[in-house]
Amino acid sequence: MRDARLARRLSLATLVWLGAESFLGLAAGFAAHSVALIGWGWASLVEALASVIVIWRFTGGRLHSPTAEHRARKAVAISFWVLAPYLVLHVAYDLQAGQRSAPTVLGIVVTTISLVSMPLLGLAKRRLGARLGSVATTGEGTQNLLCALVAGGVLAGLTATSLGWWWLDPAVALVLAAVAVREGRNAWRGHSCRH
Numbered sequence: 668m669r670d671a672r673l674a675r676r677l678s679l680a681t682l683v684w685l686g687a688e689s690f691l692g693l694a695a696g697f698a699a700h701s702v703a704l705i706g707w708g709w710a711s712l713v714e715a716l717a718s719v720i721v722i723w724r725f726t727g728g729r730l731h732s733p734t735a736e737h738r739a740r741k742a743v744a745i746s747f748w749v750l751a752p753y754l755v756l757h758v759a760y761d762l763q764a765g766q767r768s769a770p771t772v773l774g775i776v777v778t779t780i781s782l783v784s785m786p787l788l789g790l791a792k793r794r795l796g797a798r799l800g801s802v803a804t805t806g807e808g809t810q811n812l813l814c815a816l817v818a819g820g821v822l823a824g825l826t827a828t829s830l831g832w833w834w835l836d837p838a839v840a841l842v843l844a845a846v847a848v849r850e851g852r853n854a855w856r857g858h859s860c861r862h
Contacts, residue, residue, distance in 0.1 A: 668730060670795055670798050670799050671725040671730055671799065672725075673795060674721055674724075674725050674792070674795055674796075674799060674801070674804050675721070675722050675725050675726065677788060677791060677792055677795070678718040678719075678721040678722045678792075678807065679718070679722060680788075681714075681715075681718045681788055681792075681807075681811065682715050682718040682719065682722070684784070685711045685712070685714055685715040685718065686715060688708075688711045688777060688780075688781055689708050689709070689711035689712045689715065690708075691708075691773060691777045692704055692705075692707050692708030692711060692774065692777050692778070693705060693708035693709070694708075694773065695708075695771045695773040695774035695777060696708050696771075696774065698771060698773075699768050699769045699770065699771035699774060699825075700761070700766045700767065700768050700769060701768035701769070701771065701774060701821070701824070701825065701828070701836050702754070702757050702758050702761050702766075702768065702836055702837050702840045703768070703817075703820065703821045703824045703825075703836045703837065703839040703840045703843070704768070704771070704774045704778070704821050704824075704825065704836075705757065706750070706753070706754045706757065706817075706840045706843055706844075707778070707814075707817050707818065707821045707843070709750060709753060709754075710750050710813075710814065710817060710843065710847070711814065713746050713747070713749050713750045713810075713847075714746075714807075714810045714811065714814055716742075716746045716749075717743050717746050717803075717806065717807040717810050718807060720739050720742045720743055720746070720803060720807070721739065721743075721792075721801075721803055721804050721807050723735075723739065724736065724739040724801065724803050724804075725799075725801075725804075736800075736801055736802070736803060739801075739803035740802045740803045740806065740854055740855075740857060741854075741855060742803075743802075743803050743806040743807060743810075743854045744806070744851045744852070744853075744854035744855035745851070746810075746851075747806075747810070747847045747848070747850045747851030747854060748847065748848065748851040750843070750844065750847045751844040751845075751847045751848045751851075752844075754840045754841065754843055754844040754847075755841065755844050757840065758837040758840050758841055761837060762837060767828075767833040767836075768824070768825070768828045768833060768836040769828065770825055770826075770828055770829045771825060774821070774825050775822060775825055775826075778818040778819075778821050778822040778825070779818075779822060781814055781815060781818040782815050782818040782819050782822060784815075785811045785812065785814045785815035785818065786811070786812060786815045788808070788811045789808045789809065789810075789811030789812035789814075789815065790808065790812070791808070792804055792805070792807050792808030792811060793805050793808035793809065793812075794808075795808075796808055802854060802857050803854075806850070806853075806854040809850060809854075810850070813843075813846060813847075813850065816846075817839070817843050817846075820839040820842065820843070821836075821839055823835065823839070824836040824838075824839045
């Protein structure tokens with residue numbers, strides 16, 4: 668099936684980019700003490716897990732399996748939920764420890780690239796998921812769109828940090844946690860995420 672092959676290829680391309688994005692985002696986030704950038708880097712790993720799930724879903728005998736779609740959909744939901752507690756705990760720790768983020772050129776470059784590229788991948792996967800009747804593929808596309816939105820928020824937070832608005836960085840991280848919980852719930856219930 669041509670659409671299934673396309674779903675695998677898009678997920679594989681996303682997986683490669685997300686590996687680089689995660690590594691660079693985490694490196695820049697830890698260097699700048701930016702919880703939003705660190706959270707975004709971890710979110711990229713969670714998003715990569717969704718890509719692996721979709722590749723699994725559309726490989727071999729699982730291609731026409733409703734059971735495989737059900738399992739993939741549940742796994743994508745769980746991948747959304749993995750991120751939320753980490754972000755909340757990290758924000759709490761940073762606030763308690765008095766950590767403040769600093770501007771980072773690497774963080775700005777990586778989030779800008781994601782802000783531009785992820786919507787293209789996300790929209791393509793959502794259309795493909797609708798054609799395939801795959802909530803897992805649609806959910807992965809939604810994660811790509813969320814990645815772009817969060818990249819925009821992190822970018823705004825990094826910019827605001829240079830203006831002394833340190834509080835925007837943890838606020839972006841907490842918004843990301845709330846959105847991840849909501850999208851996980853939608854995927855678990857089998858709802859295509861509509862934004």
